[in-house]
Amino acid sequence: MKPKENLPTIYNKGLSSHKSLLNMQEKLRQIPSVSSMLMNTRISNLVDEFSSEVITKIVQNTLSEIRSTTNCTSEIPTISEIADQISDHVHTNWSNWPRNVINATGVVIHTNLGRAPLSLESMKAATDSSKSYSDLELELISGKRGSRQVRVSKLLSALTGAEAGLVVNNNAAALMLGLSALALEKEVIVSRSEAVEIGGGFRIPDVLKQSGATLVEVGTTNRTYVEDYEREITEETGAILSIHASNFKIIGFTSTTSISDLSNLGARRGIPVLHDVGSGSLLDTTKYGLAAEPQPQASIAAGADLCFFSGDKLLGGPQAGIVIGRKKYIEKLSRHPLARAFRIDKMNLAALTATLIHYLKEETEAKIPVWQMISATSDDIRKRASNILNKISSNDLYSIEVIQTESTIGGGSLPGETMESVGIKIAGNNPEKLAANIRNGNRPIVSRIEDDAVIFDLRTVLPNDDDILATVISENTKE
Numbered sequence: 001m002k003p004k005e006n007l008p009t010i011y012n013k014g015l016s017s018h019k020s021l022l023n024m025q026e027k028l029r030q031i032p033s034v035s036s037m038l039m040n041t042r043i044s045n046l047v048d049e050f051s052s053e054v055i056t057k058i059v060q061n062t063l064s065e066i067r068s069t070t071n072c073t074s075e076i077p078t079i080s081e082i083a084d085q086i087s088d089h090v091h092t093n094w095s096n097w098p099r100n101v102i103n104a105t106g107v108v109i110h111t112n113l114g115r116a117p118l119s120l121e122s123m124k125a126a127t128d129s130s131k132s133y134s135d136l137e138l139e140l141i142s143g144k145r146g147s148r149q150v151r152v153s154k155l156l157s158a159l160t161g162a163e164a165g166l167v168v169n170n171n172a173a174a175l176m177l178g179l180s181a182l183a184l185e186k187e188v189i190v191s192r193s194e195a196v197e198i199g200g201g202f203r204i205p206d207v208l209k210q211s212g213a214t215l216v217e218v219g220t221t222n223r224t225y226v227e228d229y230e231r232e233i234t235e236e237t238g239a240i241l242s243i244h245a246s247n248f249k250i251i252g253f254t255s256t257t258s259i260s261d262l263s264n265l266g267a268r269r270g271i272p273v274l275h276d277v278g279s280g281s282l283l284d285t286t287k288y289g290l291a292a293e294p295q296p297q298a299s300i301a302a303g304a305d306l307c308f309f310s311g312d313k314l315l316g317g318p319q320a321g322i323v324i325g326r327k328k329y330i331e332k333l334s335r336h337p338l339a340r341a342f343r344i345d346k347m348n349l350a351a352l353t354a355t356l357i358h359y360l361k362e363e364t365e366a367k368i369p370v371w372q373m374i375s376a377t378s379d380d381i382r383k384r385a386s387n388i389l390n391k392i393s394s395n396d397l398y399s400i401e402v403i404q405t406e407s408t409i410g411g412g413s414l415p416g417e418t419m420e421s422v423g424i425k426i427a428g429n430n431p432e433k434l435a436a437n438i439r440n441g442n443r444p445i446v447s448r449i450e451d452d453a454v455i456f457d458l459r460t461v462l463p464n465d466d467d468i469l470a471t472v473i474s475e476n477t478k479e
């Protein structure tokens with residue numbers, strides 16, 4: 001029988017020959033009683049720390065799990081073995097989570113590691129908003145009910161030139177809301193090259209289906225022209241949707257239709273043009289030696305009716321889905337029932353607001369971690385790497401050196417683009433094991449393995465964590 005997921009795994013140990021002679025009843029008698037378990041100090045410590053009812057329950061369930069998996073050859077675990085397992089289970093699963101990890105992968109926006117770390121100001125805004133009541137939906141002047149969207153809409157307008165803005169849970173929700181509000185039971189025209197999967201099972205054709213819209217694919221995988229869209233416009237057309245290819249690149253003989261051509265077409269035929277830019281960088285990525293990432297403000301300037309992007313990718317803020325564009329459409333989205341279902345919470349809204357203010361103050365490189373990382377020069381990073389190396393004592397087991405390496409942006413932004421970076425390389429026996437030990441430690445550090453060596457790319461390590469990195473590497477590589 002498979003252990004239940006919410007119970008610690010107690011493996012029955014294999015048979016030992018003299019015990020195999022005992023019969024089943026004898027086995028069952030060996031299983032400790034609940035009261036004897038509760039007298040064990042590790043269990044009584046848990047009772048002191050947590051609810052005694054819950055701990056008693058988990059003890060009972062664990063014992064009945066052992067009972068139900070016992071056969072005449074099982075070796076029954078001792079009280080202290082069971083207590084250890086329960087205690088480990090409780091301490092692993094009933095502690096604050098997610099745990100902080102140090103990202104030494106060199107992938108700036110790493111979805112598995114929680115995407116963008118927040119600026120101090122954003123973090124503070126989120127905590128402030130949560131520790132007390134707030135005027136989230138109350139106009140203090142009139143005393144009347146307000147909208148949580150009013151301020152952020154104004155900030156987004158100021159930053160992008162859009163008439164209005166709306167924020168929801170994440171960009172997937174934003175897109176779903178936009179399509180549901182504008183194209184329910186209508187057709188949505190999408191280029192064949194853009195009817196893609198964005199990651200984590202988020203596929204454009206499925207999103208359309210869920211929104212109650214019908215996908216009409218036009219063009220070919222590599223080339224789509226504005227005439228291809230125009231030919232498919234009928235009475236049934238609800239929207240034209242363009243999606244930025246955020247996690248792949250089609251190279252060679254390709255042609256895509258510009259947003260301004262699509263917007264002209266949409267305007268001429270009275271059809272809203274929706275542009276999902278994915279990451280959406282308010283800053284010009286080419287200034288950092290990277291390829292151009294679509295900018296939401298450029299999308300609006302080119303005439304898109306609505307532009308969609310994430311809060312926690314290149315914007316460098318909390319998880320959020322941002323929609324900017326024409327007021328009449330933003331209002332339509334706000335009134336849709338899904339807007340309520342996808343509503344952003346106050347902590348994220350506060351953090352997003354603080355992040356947007358960094359842009360208005362032109363202090364992105366100084367304040368927003370994602371932009372600090374992207375704008376860091378190899379020289380800056382090399383200095384940090386040398387300092388770290390100096391703090392690590394060398395030995396014969398591993399060769400540890402500073403190397404040049406390449407970081408990527410990740411998180412559905414700038415596929416195929418790399419930035420020159422600097423890291424610490426540790427070569428020696430069994431790099432996978434070393435990387436796993438370091439990942440499983442008290443201060444987990446996630447590295448990458450390249451050419452049989454463990455690489456810690458320092459571009460994505462927050463400079464405050466450099467000392468921890470040095471200590472953890474020292475501890476794990478000493479003889």
Ligand SMILES: *Cc1c(COP(=O)(O)O)cnc(C)c1O
Nearest residue numbers: 170171172246277278279310412
């Ligand atoms: C990442 C991405 C999304 C989904 O955004 P989330 O904020 O993760 O929900 C949608 N569209 C594109 C093009 C993306 O790159």
